[in-house]
Amino acid sequence: MASAEDANGKVNLLEDNRIDSGVESFQYFTKDDPYNNPVRDSTSESSEARDKCSSNTEERLDSAYGSSSLTVENFSEILIEGCNISESEDDSAKNTELEHKENLLTNITEDGDTLLHLAIIHEDEHFAHQLIQLFPKDVLDIQNNLYQVQKTQPHPLLFTPSTRTPLHLATYLNLSSVVRDLVESGASLELQDQEGNTPLHMACEQGWVECATEMIRNVSSSKLAPVLESQNWRGLTSLHLATVNRQHRLMKLLMKKGADLNIQEGTSGKTPLHMAVELHDIVSMTLLLNKGADVDVPMFNGCTPLHLAVGRQDAAIANLLCQSGADKMLRNIEDETALDLAGGNDDILALFPFDDIQIQGRSVVRVPF
Template identity: 65%
Template structure:
């Protein structure tokens, strides 16, 4: 196929037969179809990846290897005027029963060299195809910790904002599994506006990326998100917790310290009116309660149950020592200002 402007001719050949109606039309169809768990290992071998939702049983490693051998792709410099043959379009757009394109499958089976070739070949409008679980190739490359593939995809300007069936963006996935290299590629190759949208996006559990990193105690990822301008006080969607609330609930002193040092609002309240200090005192966590008090936590804030943090101390001497006793209380309520009658 000749290209205008002296572009190199690129041959795209599939031996034996041409793909016209889907991947199943390839002569390797004997290897397709669901695998029973009893013979899964025999057919796939020890190197096969079947990571719950992030794998496809419709193609084995052996058959993918055969497919790679059948495909001959020589590089060309793509331009906006570059055209594709009908066979190429069919090949790139066909999907398995799981909704995976050949690019999804190359990433799933960790055939990174082939994935790089396909990324160069795929037109931009096909790079964000989502499979039946709403996973894009970017989701899969991130889940399988393939930062070089992630970088290649981002250079083709794929979408960072698409969400999988759990509402996770690719950055959510990186934050959940602690894949710092993939997260680095995701945040450094995103435009500021797109990155802001991703950092504010909540998955279907209401968690933004900072919440996810905090939940899984991935402190280095938390730092990366902070350097990327994440809102430290962003609230999750179900109860209004900030990352500080989450860290306190997990008794995660390093995360609490990190968030406070970076300027998180120590008095941020959940939907029920509880501050981080309410949570620390209610969980009898004196060290974290002390950190919060040192950061200037307001001890008199009342939640929707009309309780201050002191009301929740429940006789814990270490925590009670953090609260002054020189205030006057009438019927359990602190009186901070008295008017003198004359």
């Protein structure tokens, strides 16, 4: 009777001290899991091991990211069980321990995650740095098929199916030091996720200047060219995304690295200048024009940036384009010049004088009927 009460007391004590990770990790434990058995044989477990396990549990902070195959609590247990890479080992047990660690490090979960993916998702930068030094290049470029669940701010990962490399994840979470290590270790900049985005696309969309800088800082022009020209499934390059999101620092960085200023997106043929015109973003327009962007590049339908400005009745933007040398007589596939789209706007019509028709020294403005 006494032994039964003692056993119950041990169970209650361990249950009171257990800290729930908050990600429903209990559902992945089985009866064979040693961490699922609340009653331990005192002769098989030293007090030092219990203290170590307790300390790691108390100090662990929930990252609020859920994985269907490896939770935050499981992740801590892996570290407890001997995945501390810098830990010294006895010569007699070295081979066994190394084999055990190799299995843990190279294991891929049912969601396609390596331990590196999980270290980055949980923002354990120190452990991620260690793993990067151990993994070969092929492992660094493994793409997962993880369904990330949006849990909390400020860093909710996508809650749609993703095929992301560790570099995608590090970029999304703005872990610039991890990005640097991955690139220096040979991680690919060209791999695309389920939306066709490279890591550089993601940096330009999110506005992560440091991550983008670490990606392309020491990359040769020949290797960087295909990355800068890569289009996602919406037909957008990194420069298009930087322009659309008004990321002027990133635009300057990409221009400095040789991005094509006149590159057309894949759906309608807009250049970054077309997009800046649509956004009435004079800063972006000035950056592009000062660096030599072609003011007269047509879209697939023949519309130039001036067509777009006049069609939107944007006299200030139309004036800037005219001052930059825009050709006022170019026609789109509807055989329309920019003037044909003016719609009687006097401010815009004033930009289109006919010098050969003058009355008392003043230009006559043709008003379309």
